[in-house]
Amino acid sequence: MQRSQMLRGGASRPVLARATAPASPMAHLLDAGVLPQQQMMQAGKLSSHALTSQYLGRIRSLCSIGARAYPGIEINPDALKIALEMDRERQVHKVRGPLHGIPVVLRDNIATGDRMKTRTQSPLATHAGCDSFVAARLRAAGAVIIGKSNLRQWAAVSVPHATASWAGLTILAVDSAADGSIVAPASNCGLVAIKPTGRTAAGQGGEPATAGPMAPSVREAAWLLAALSGERLADGVVLDTAGLHGRRIGVARSLFGQCAGTDAVIGQALLALREQGAQLIEIPAAPVPGGIEALLCSHGFDALVGPTCHGVAQAPSALPHITVPAGVAGGAPVGLSFIGPAHGDMQLIAMAYAYEQATLHRRTPALPSSITLALRLP
Known part of the structure; x- marks a missing residue:
């Protein structure tokens, strides 16, 4: 099995490869992914309680390796109770949507009105007493909040909050863009992430200004975003394989040149965009953060694309931003970023989905052997 690729400063990123066959079919x-899980539950071959139990088993197995090394998940003591309630609703043909009974992990600064603690700007963690808007939306969509991840503790392992989804501890995660932490860590883990326009909703207490989904695919991330916004997603309209056709896209060339391997991966991504009918226009000068929106407007761009990195990850908070797996360079995942005009989220999702379906670069990550052994299920 390949090892993690070392980066600057001694940090590491997970290697993407075909994982070895797990010990259990489960x-x-x-x-x-969410779609197969929902199909199994609809057919009566899987329950939310069983699915949640298995994810919780993975979390506990990983934490048992050593709390000092892997301390990042706080388990929701009510998770199985919530899953049972979602199963009862399904039995009476009440299915709230594509997230019904699906486990989700939140970043620990998103308030929940349960027994889990919430970390705000204060160094102390407290019980919020009530759900934030984000948590309330997820519960209304039928999602099972199984825990919270501690951003700073997970960052000490290799990458931030996205590690929970990368390691298979959950299929979906919700992070905040308060410090640009949605797209960059997701890209490092070979995940899709969406930073929506502005704030998803007015939060409470220490809730971050903008919350966005992380998921293995654009479809799942879009479902999660729809739940966060309280809207229904028209799959046939938004998730369109022809979503790139006729789109005018600016290429942020100033973001290239930092890594030859990354440049090669993104170069292939640009070819794929052209093959899908997009018109690409080179932008030689570096757009300043405040000038990205003006650049999109003045050139009539539907989106701006480039490698997901620190520079592009700090796009203005008012603009939607999606990262999609584009391949691997030096053993580390590379993401392609799409940045669009404010409130152009659905159009951006359509473009990202068309690129994803044309390339299918997402791979199950190969975990270090110590984690792989711990995660084997009975």
């Missing part, structure tokens, strides 16, 4: 389902 492990395949945990990594398969």
Whole structure:
């Protein structure tokens, strides 16, 4: 099995590769995605309680390796109770949507009105007493909040909050853009992430200004975003394989040149965009953060694309931003970023989905052997 690729400063990123066959068929389902999980539950071959139990088993197995090394998940003591309630609703043909009964992990600064603690700007963690808007939306969509991840503790492992989804501890995660932490860590883990326009909703207490989804695919991330916004997603309209056709896209060339391997991966991504009918226009000068929106407007761009990195990850908070797996360079995942005009989220999702479906670069990550052994299910 490949090892993590070392980066500047001694940090590491997970290596993407075909994972070895797990010990249990159930492990395949945990990594398969929301759609297969929903199909199994609809057919009566899987329950939310069983699915949640298996994810919780993975979390506990990983934490048992050593709390000092892997301390990042706080388990929701009510998770199985919530899952049972979602199963009862399904039995009476009440299905709230594509997230019904699906486990989700939140970043620990998103307030929940349960027994889990919330970390705000204060160094102390407290019980919020009530759900934030984000948590309330997820519960209304039928999602099972199984825990919270500690951003700073997970960052000490290799990458931030996205590690929970990368390691298969959950299929979906919600992070905040308060410090640009949605797209960059997701890209490092080979995940899709969406930073929506502005703030998803007015939060409470220490809730971050903008919350966005992380998921293995654009479809799942879009479903999660729809739940956060309280809107229904028209799959056939938004998730369109022809979503790039006729789109005018600016290429942020100033973001290239930092890594030859990354440049090569993104170069292939640009070819794929052209093959899908997009018109690409080179932008030689570096757009300043405040000038990205003006650049999109003045050139009539539907989106700006480039490698997901620190520079592009700090796009203005008012603009939607999606990162999609584009391949691997030096053993580390590379993401392609799409940045669009304010409130152009659905159009951006359509473009990202068309690129994803034309390339299918997402791979199940190969975990270090110590973690792989701990995560084997009975």
